[in-house]
Amino acid sequence: MSLSLNETESLAKTAAKGAGLCWGMAEEAAKATRWLCARGIDAGDPLVALLFRHDEEGHAQAGPELMDGDWRGAEGWLCPVACGAVLSDLGPAAPLPLTLTRVALPVFLLPFAARLALDLGHPITLSWDGGHAVTDGDSMSVDTPPPMSDVTLTLGGPIPAQPPHKTRAESDQMILVSLGIYAARTRAPATEASRLAGAVAGLTDND
Structure with missing residues (x-):
């Protein structure tokens, strides 16, 4: 399916x-x-996997414990979004090279590495088990990362020509259904008061 x-x-x-x-x-x-x-x-697929991990294992301890050149998670894994938020806060002060231990769905580190590359004015290379990615803040080259891996960020790297950006996202319908199930949790269930206030027809049939 296609979404904007x-x-x-x-x-x-x-x-x-x-x-x-x-x-x-x-x-x-x-x-x-x-x-x-x-x-x-x-x-979409890695996002569902990341949200499932948060939902099943909790997220309070999924952020990094900061150490010079080596970040680890208190519960044995790192959330890439939590790590990325810290990288964004550090900006040019981020200690490179930097190793992040046992990052779940490391593809989500790419956008934050891109932000850091823009701050530094130099490309950033992310290396993981079996591959790597490079971004200069806008363009990128990437090998498909594993679902869990140590990731090392270093300064520099070659950037190939990048095709035009997409304006729509393509995703499997079942992935969208899974995201919709998580999204539905944010909606308050209907109550008698909300129904009477007009959320649905109420008790009187006005047809």
């Missing part, structure tokens, strides 16, 4: 909130999803 980038970002944000992320983190996840989709990467 605005629709994709909105659905991703609501789904992330439904999975338990705070609004700030949900917004970061949604912006990252849009960035990836605009560059031809279907971010």
Whole structure:
């Protein structure tokens, strides 16, 4: 199925909130999803996997414990969005090279590395098990990352010619259904008061 980038970002944000992320983190996840989709990467599948991990394992300890050149998670894994938010806060002060241990769905680090590349004025290379990615802030080259891997960020790297950005996101219908299930959690259930106030027909048949 095809969605506009605005629709994709909105659905991703609501789904992330439904999975338990705070609004700030949900917004970061949604912006990252849009960035990836605009560059031809279907971010829906990894987003569902990331939200499932948060939903099942919790997210309070999924952020990085900051150490010089080596970030780890207290629960044994790192959320790429939480790591990306910290990278964005650090900006040019980010300690490169930097190794992030056991990052789930590391493809979501790319948009944040792109932001850092713009801040630094130099490309950033992300290396993971079996491949790597390079971004200069707008263009990128990427090998498909594994679902969980250590990731090392280093300064520099070659950027190939990038095709025009996409204006729509393509995703499998079942992925959209899964995101919709998470998004539905943000909606308050109907009550008798809301029905009588006009949310639905109420008790009287006016037809």
